[in-house]
Amino acid sequence: MGSTNRNRWSEAGTRPVRIANVSGGKSDPGYQMLRQATQGDVDFLTGDYLAEVNIAENAVAYARGEHDGWEPSALEGLTMSLSSIRERQLKVIINGGALNPGGLARRVQSLVMAQKLELKVAYVFGDDLLPLIKDNLAHGDLPAHLDSMNQDISLSENSFDLKDFDKKYAVSANAYLGAGAIVKGLEAGADIIICGRVADASPVIGASWWWHKWSSTDYNQLAHALIAGHLLECSGYVTGANFSGFDEYDQDDLIDIGFPIAEVAADGTTIITKQKGSNGIVNEDTCRSQFLYELQGDVYLNSDVTADLREVHIQQIGKDRVKVSGVVGQPPPSTTKLAIFYNGGYEMEFVSNATGYATAEKWKLFEAQIRYFLKLRGYTDKTFQLLDFQVLGVPAHDPRTQFSSTTYSRIFAQAESEEPLRMLFRAVSDHGQQHFSGFHLSWDLRTVMPKPYLAYFPAIYPQDALKHGVALLSEDASDKQRFDVAPPKKYQVLAPRSNYETASPEDLRAWETVKAKLGDVVQARSGDKGANINIGFFVRRPQHYRWLQSFMTRDRMRSLMGKDWRDGYFIERCEFPHITAVHFVIYGPLGRGVSSCRLLDSLGKGFADFVRDRIVDIPKVFLDDIPAIREERFAWKRGSGF
Template identity: 60%
Template sequence: MGDAGTSERWQRERGSRPVRIANCSGARGDPGYQMRRQATQGPIDFITGDYLAEMNLAENAEKMAVGQHDGWEPTAWDGLEQTLDVLNEKRIKVIINGGALNPSGLARKTQALVTERGYDLKVAYVYGDDCRDEVKAELERTNKLPQHLDGENNDISLMENATALLDTKGKPIVSANVYLGARGIVKGLELGADIIICGRVADASPVIGAAWWWHNWTDKDYDQLAGTLIAGHLIECSAYATGSNFAGFDEYDINNFVDLPFGIAEVAADGTSVVTKHEGTKGLVNVDNVICQFLYELQGPIYLNSDVTANAKDLQVEQVGKNRVRLSNVKGYPPPPTTKLAIFYRGGYESQILFNATGYGTKKKYELMQKQVRFGLKEKGLEDKFQLLDFQELGTPAPNPRSQFESTTYLRVFAQTDHEATLYGLLKTFSEFAMQHYSGMHLSLDMRTAFPRSYLAFYPGLKSQDELQEGIAVLSRDGSVAQKADAGHPSAYQKLQPRENYETADPVDLASLGETVRVRLGDVVLARSGDKGANINIGLFVRKDSHYPWLKSFLTRSRMQELIGDDWRPDFFIERCEFPNLLAVHFVVYGPLGRGVSSCRLLDALGKGFADYIRDKVVDVPKSIVTDMQAIKEMRRANL
């Protein structure tokens, strides 16, 4: 049994101080010991975890249907199994979305362990996110697609195959899940739940639910909910708030980034928060890294959630202690009337093969390979049978190389088709021309990717919130449902507005900023990028107020297109906005990721490397800014 004194103290403190919420996962691979660490390394009230990327559910849906997968994420169960004793002792509550496709299954497995150990803990699960049967039936009945997430933007061209979902026979739906908010979670906590297992709730919803209940907010306390949404956005992604994926890592002792802790948010009654970590752990929580993480996977200053619309344009981020960063000045408004609907369907088949070339004449070698392949496909009548056939040149041979590795690059031939036979025809073409190859051609050792495999495609839609059937089920000790409660719907909505897109209102004449030098953009700018369906977002910022007039004048939409270089395509579109308090300029580039991560043609399917690609570009920067940044970096290195 748990410590009654601990439980009573916990109840007395509820609402009288900031709630301390520790995140234990941002992806399905995060190990169970991260949950136990958060529970044992310092005082906390809640543990939250986000185990789901957009493609997790779909990848496991077909396996679950034939009994080859439990539907929930194994690492979520691992964390609960490792941590249950501590949860009971310290009365720490847990809210995670590791239930994935089968939240009721993971809840019952957890309840069985609770009962076995004789603990007085209530286990519950949120239901209502799985809309597969409903979406499938509606699509077959009407032959009309749900409204696309980007459909209201008239400047955007949807990708060529974006409507392939209409082929309900050839490309059947595998999964369809709506992004739920925190309402079911709050209901569960009101019913006394200690462990709440969710499926596809929005990434920040567990954090919002914990703070909402702790501070006894209403669903119209929009500023408080909005501030918590941003706090949840910051800590939900594993160690990203504590040093992972940090563009400025090279300015610090690299050993500090080995075995990182995960983030904690202390959310106050007014919705402001402090992002931190347990004392005595590695990593760092500072303004630079927190801004990087804030700029990750944004659509712009308006952050949408099922419970609230947050306007973070004037967000304030300030260091208030060692490894303590305070967030404030977020405005909240009613949520949108719709929520995201993630539909995955069988897109067809894909394959890839890698051809290596060494040094001299590389461009001509790859040109010859492409001509040979296209000739062979035309002879077989297959040239126009592909959804996609890409010849991607990766790498640049080093000049005057010191090793063959330095001199070697590769050609990635990536293909997608409706039928396996087309890809076998491509493989046969490769084999027929194998001994007619360019000078020095060699292959990667693993040829398995050259054979067809099925792939899943993504359609991001919208669903009316008033149509949701969200609720919470609390289990009895034998695993049966003891109590159910409907989550209800938001009491008010705010219509979606077009996303902001503008150049700076007060540009300066770049020539007036004095002498410039040619340096890499990353020498003076930090950045973070990520995926948003078909799109890539990127936020770039400087670290001194005096540098910002240059940055916002320099980084125009046309400049971003120029920096994208040969990767730019005519059907892409760029949105731009600014975060003046963060000294940041933010862009969304529509289109580079095609139909999303699971079917993307790019190696960087998550868009995470895009920021460092842009930072690697050599540009003209005022010498004064370069000198300032050199001094800042030298000071940090001196303190290592």
């Protein structure tokens, strides 16, 4: 369990480093840090508290002095865990500092002093580029869009109109920093390092890099650590959460699941596991799912290293133990990601319900009525940034309850000013007594009234222009020492992302097929990256993979999206043969990103299960294999067959 009688840091480099995740988002509670600190033998606690919009959503309040700038759950975890961290000689690296990593570090330093603990606290600085970016924007200098290298896609939905800069002003601009400052802090003796917007995997890369004394050009090792960090960064997502195969396991095993641990060896190869006795699942399926999550193809870019993923292997080696290997490292790109959030305007939504008979005709009438009232007052689609009429749900055949007979409509609208949105609400109100039969409301003025929204511009920024580093605090919480970080020694020129169909596809007519849901034989995971949805599919039998490769083409992906496909979208496709997976990036469906997306599923997380629910032609022999596959998946719990 770790104790003050053992100097674990004398073991650095002599064994794999054990890195425990304590958070995958700001909602993960503080006690998860305490659990990882006390329930097993680990060396590092790392946590990812930031989604892309976290920093932006508090930026205005922080600038006004109305917000601390850090994530409260990060402080909660440290407050609960400091004494255990000291007792067990652990080190902590988290990005919960958000807008104000120095402020959180100083707050933690005060707790350390109050409890008379011998812990050194540091913070990473240099990710906040807002003053510089505001100045550049004011002079008409807009950074390049993250997807600008791809000449096949349209960036119109993600445009940032410079002539309206006085209205659409930036509220945050943060560069995704690498692990260099973290390594510097550990070398200076820091026990707790508070970061702001570092890359999600940087805490794990930094811990592994320092422990094994790698150099900045040990690219294969760094690339493996990058993927270890990617697997850990979403906490429970690799131990059974957000997992399309959940229905193959006992529900009780998926309640209050344990968070993951990565054991990173000197060569970078990694074993993913969790605390013994904790709920959850660590097997090839959960690890493949998280590996495929939020990828942008078969090359993973990071500030410290580029990871070539084409030869990745994911292999079960024991109960709740999965080995990840085969990642190839290359020099990093010369740029890093820069997340710019700006005031996009105003938005509102209006929700109403329809019950029963002739539902489709009812919603057609409703939209026509609203558009008529808007047109009378001189408002068209061009008046709005976005005016979207959405129908959600399908009434049950022969419904047994009114709930099962009910669908709802969501009008989602955005505009430069509040006035068009208020007129839209006026149009809804004016038509109030002209509604179709069965109409009723879900009335909520919090959503009906216009409110400001943030839009997202993912950009790139030169690594050589970054000025960042780490500050070690003194006992009085002032900066005792500051260490600047040099840019990477070497870069590589980026090539266009891989985009290909499978070589020598099988003739799909060779299989005897039956109509079934794609998800009956195929697992998947999807997520967001700015405007784009990424989705990875995999099968659990090697003999099923040739069919998946041949079946899941770009055209098939378009077809499976059905009426959700739009002509402005673009698809990239690649394969991961050693983990029997096919991966797609679909450019465009999420508009200007999560904070302003028109979709209910603004993070793209539900997309995979929508596609898996589609009825397709499945080889009958594959469906015959499913009972045996499900039995294998139960074996992990019994400890037999892992």
